Amino acid sequence: MSDSVIDLGELRHGPDPDPLPRPPRAHGRTLRCALVVLLALVTLAAGAVTPSRPAPVTLPARPGSDVMIDGDLLLVMEPTSPRRQGRLAAYRLPDGEPVWQVPLSAEARYWGMTSLNGMLLTTGYEIGPEGRETRTIALDRATGAYRWQQPGTVTKLTDGNLLLRSGGETEPSSVRAIDPCCGTVRWQLSGVTADVTVRGDERGVDRVVLNQLDGPVEVRDAITGAVLARADLRPPDRGPIGLDLIDDLLLAVDRGSGAVTAYGLDRLDRRWTRTRVNVDFTLDCGPVLCLRTGNNELQALDPATGEVRWRSSRWGWAWPTDGRLMANISGIGPLEQYIVLDALTGRQLADLGRWELYQLGVGRLVGIRRHPDGGVLVGELDVGAAKTRVVDVLPRATGDCQAVTGYLVCSVAAPGSYQLWKLTD
Template sequence: MTDSVIDLGELRHGPDPDPLPRPPRAHGRPLRCALVVLLALVTLAAAAVPPSRRAPVTLPARPGSDIMIDGDLFLVMEPTNTATRQTRLAAYRLPGGEPLWQAPLSAEARYWGMRSLAGMVLVTGFEIGPEGRETRTVALDRATGAYQWQQPGVAYELTDGNLLLRSGGETEPSSVRAVDPCCGTVRWDLPPTIAEISIRDTGRGVDRIVLSQANGLVEVRDTTTGAALARAEMRPPGGARLGIELIDDLLLAIDRGSGTINAYGLDRLERRWTRASGPIEFALDCGPVVCLRTGGNELQALDPATGDERWRSDRWLWGWPYESRLMANVSGFGPMEQYIVLDALTGRQLADLGRWELYQLGVGGRLVGIRRHPDGGVLVGELDIAAGEVRIVDVLPDATGECQAITGYLVCGATAAGSYQLWELAD
């Protein structure tokens, strides 16, 4: 999976050949999670549950297809000729599954992801060329499937409605540019760079990028204009390369060697605090606190204003903020993750939500989870983080898992001939 939060993203069948960087914070936007659920049901599973109230709609997708739900569209990306690697993208209207359009995709590329932005369906894949493997994004009109443009790189939505395209990285210089979604016209671009690039997503789009050079020079740029807002020399003692994390209005410069963190205001790069925390894997936005995943397998919470430690625990693996609360998953269970609710400021456990595969129905919407039902199909529950409770809302008798969520509906793999079916959720 390319991202680490619970989301409406496409279903995967096999590993991504060109995985995206770990997504930034999950605060204020959909979370992404792809957890394998092999569960022994506990108390909630034994509770009485309402039967599925509506007949499901079978959707036209073959096993092995990549699918995505985007509002009232069901999108299917599937091979049409395995010998030539020809692929097509087809759109169907929900909830009935009526065909709308289909578009061929170039056989020269291998496609591994799709998303919807700015009235377009953006399909991402890679092509093998003289310079090696190149990631490419193709834009199709969402309403008709008509080809619009293609550009190198992976696309992100900007706060001004344009798109940011980023290509290269790892062993190749990176390229960053902003384009108009209507036609792919470049609005600004940066020269190719070997700097590491970090992106701040506000939940309404990306508004800042940070370039971190190997020599310690760090530069913050506005994505509306591409202009530099601030530059600073941050090379740590001994010449170790910095790890850069962006959390709200903070830039955390992490010395991977010593584990020292320097926190700066993002737009002016003025230093706010310094802390020695030991080895750190990464930082997370945990709402009122900054979470660190340490090399000692702990989740550590810091005050974002001072860097002072609020709490730490080796029981929690990851955290997602919900106002003053934090939903965390329990470490040590392998594929069988369990979700709990914490007080974000103290780390005190407030509730145990059980084990679920989670989906968020729109930004700020219902948080729905599924898990196997002992009599077959899947159990559907709605997780209320504020109340620390789970409400059982439905049973989908023929579902096998591999679900996606849209407002009021779940699309899941079904037992019937390896198809996908659309279930309307009970209120």
């Protein structure tokens, strides 16, 4: 464990990313995992002595701030309040030396940050003449200088460009691909009355699907905007359908009749249909496709045929990791019990115990829980190896942690105080 500790003052202490929510719809979304925690390891950790650390560095940050670490920069985005304008500030790690800061609009509320090609992108909403408008602003990462802004929420494309989406629900949708350098539009669609779904993973988005309310489904190449397939997938009564994307399958869910039909994504060729199933939502479970039904059952289907491989009412969610599945059982408070399953059979391989789980980066997860002698126990979870490595005991931490790449930010015993721990590689 590194001996760097940075006191962040009062930071928003909701987990960011959230402690293992339902995996997002943008498929590639990724995410969860856990493993066997041996009693011997916990006992060993109870006697662990936290290494001495230098005096903490205090950084000015108000409650409700968002935090991100990008390389050697710690980025803190403070919200606007009735008495103070919001700001975005960068500090150099590990000492917390100020690098730059910029004010945020007093009429806006921004959340989330993304670093790409030497720029920092932040999305939020501003109050304009037509009401609340979602907007993305691009700043120079090195200096904080303003580069451009455009309406919509931003997602990286697989070719390094950006996809911006705005509207939806009661407003017409707009979709456009832009050059991150200066916001130049490469292709766009405006005034579309359709639900917009994207397929992507850690590399970025490569497909855009438009589900028109009173017309055909349209699949487009996200890089060029070219139409790859178009077909009317509505049921005979022309009722609405919901769409999910999992790998190369598009799943059309007709909740009225209780049917789910799988199509090949790029040609919309029909693969299979399952009837009399009350689908709550679908999940990417690696070698199988998971359905969560309305009667709280998790079903694993063969993605090629739609046949049920296994089913269970014990698990709430499931996520593919290292060729296996992690499933959970809801617990009390932030702790949930995590299980490792064989994806193809549903056979339980390990009981991981109860953790509050966080993702520190692609493929890296840690769990925390209160230590009986005070502070929190931190374990790194390796599903593929079916083991948990105890990273440390954070003696001053009281919980309320937030994950940022490679680090944990946790509240500590001092009122209104947070500390940043860098975890070992």
